[in-house]
Amino acid sequence: MAIVKLENVSKHYRLGEQDVKAVSDVSLAIEPGVFLAIAGPSGSGKSTLLNIIGCIDTPSSGKVVVEGKDVSGQTPDQLADLRARTIGFIFQTFNLLPVLSAAENVEYPLLQFPELGQDERNARVARYLKMVGLSKYADHRPNQLSGGQRQRVAIARALATHSRIVLADEPTANLDRKTGEEILRLMKKINRRYHTTFIFSTHDRRVMNMADRLVRIEDGRITQLGVRSEDGWVFVQDQTRGEEAPEV
């Protein structure tokens, strides 16, 4: 069963007299455990789509189903809980809290779960900082860390809540090429080992080519769905109106 399903999802913004269609009639079913890139030029709707999948934005029309739950049927409290327990976010600008250490940044989202005591929180912080190779930097503040290290803290923070889905909006855009590739490789290693579903956006071809599923978007519409084979991308199809959304 798909871990995320979008059915005819659209998002329109009203800008003065203009109606901006950020996402237009997108249907998509995402298999659990994939390493999926949403690729498209700036302004094509990548962030809007990720925010809708992550339930931090709601569509103007259409249906969003996450882990079998129709998101539109949820109360704000249920939605916040679904988000907190199911979905982790990684951002282009890292979005760490500057006054907190690396360890405290990873611990921060755990504080919302009353069932997690201090010992369990400490254990998770240690485990996930180790996973991203930052055990020695636990007490460093973000401004004492490099860009790549900051993004590793953000990855640890996204995983610490035991998210089954990690959404990453252009996670390498503020990193140099080598560091960006290291971050992608780390995400892929975690994806392979723990079967966490990763959905990340990019406008960079090299980053796109590290994915095993590809959703290409232009002007808010899916133009291609690709599945990685040994010989490169196999394009499942271009989206055709009215057809059942293929699973990628």
Ligand code: ADP
């Ligand atoms: P991307 O992440 O691919 O660069 P976005 O999802 O940020 O694209 O934006 C898609 C389109 O929607 C763009 O034309 C953008 O200007 C527009 N848009 C995004 N957010 C808003 C908003 N809050 N109000 C008005 N227009 C918006």
Ligand code: MG
């Ligand atoms: Mg964006």
